[in-house]
Amino acid sequence: MKVAIIGGTGKEARGMALRWAKAGHNVVLGSRDAARAAEKAQELSGLGCGTLAGTDNKSACQGADVVVLSIPYSAHPSTLAELKEALRNAIVIDITVPLKPPAVRTVNLPAGRSAALEAQALLGPETRVVAAMHHVSAVHLADLEHGIDCDVLACGDDAAALETAIKLISDLGVRAFDAGPLANAVALESLTPVLLHMNKRYKNPGVGVRFTGL
């Protein structure tokens, strides 16, 4: 599967890119700066997981089966506006958490209730948005030597897109679950500030979440 990661030079992208490349996917890193994306792709390609490509955001989206949005919330509206045409008919996995620095350990509800709902509204019905990957530590994800003690929740309104996303996320080496309609992105996104609070409160940088009884 061809997977584009927008914000592909960031620390959240690193683990996803390496794990998907290792699982045999065709991974393209997108960045506003094509040269930086190409440089990062070359660096990651040297780690023995497979060959990755890097280019500008719009080019990265071309022909991608799935596009992962791995960008800070502050860049969310402008990136979506820029990529709207390029994302038409794509499956978009939006991992954005609408944090409001410096209060990143307190839930912030954006005007559209959730970043993913805002993305769906901005992109229109021809793009199928799935919200997922809000809770896995970027550090754990990038550490290929260790298992990830955290489940992933994914939600979306298009059943086929949600199934594709869940299967792709499972290839990262995590359990991924169907968390319902895209309206449930509110729950997924708002749990992240709680985990960030618990990281600080319990002096552990990588608090994760597991679901039981499954």
Add this chain to the structure above:
Amino acid sequence: MKVAIIGGTGKEARGMALRWAKAGHNVVLGSRDAARAAEKAQELSGLGCGTLAGTDNKSACQGADVVVLSIPYSAHPSTLAELKEALRNAIVIDITVPLKPPAVRTVNLPAGRSAALEAQALLGPETRVVAAMHHVSAVHLADLEHGIDCDVLACGDDAAALETAIKLISDLGVRAFDAGPLANAVALESLTPVLLHMNKRYKNPGVGVRFTGL
């Protein structure tokens, strides 16, 4: 500790009442119907966990260290208005999830963002509201023979009230964690429709949540 449970004849209350009585707390069940509360208290007192009392909601609050609100969201505003004076200076543990039947598996954000934030706004600053207990299955809670494979998150703006609530909830036989300020009740309450979705999607009535790395 004297613990009053408003909505004390309901199925969510049963397990809490029995487990707290067993742990040595003085448990009073409150109901709009004092006779029904007394009857339920007598029934539960016969189960060997200790002696419970039952009375009307207002009387149940008198002298209680902690008052647990275990009522459906539809009864939330009227119950809070009725009990506002009785709850002054109390610690209130609000377990309400703002579900919107029949769509109970989809997140519903109420006008005040969360039931607990609405409670705090209605009750005023003299009452300290803690939000907690949104994810434990009532069936598992009422089954005293089995361990509960679910953690509890609790949040609130008053540190002492939050600590008291966490300690009391731990007496139910669960791990309870500090989830941050009351604004984070949005995350806690909105995770419940997700769990209800997963119960149905994965054909398991008791999906729970555990936190890792702690």
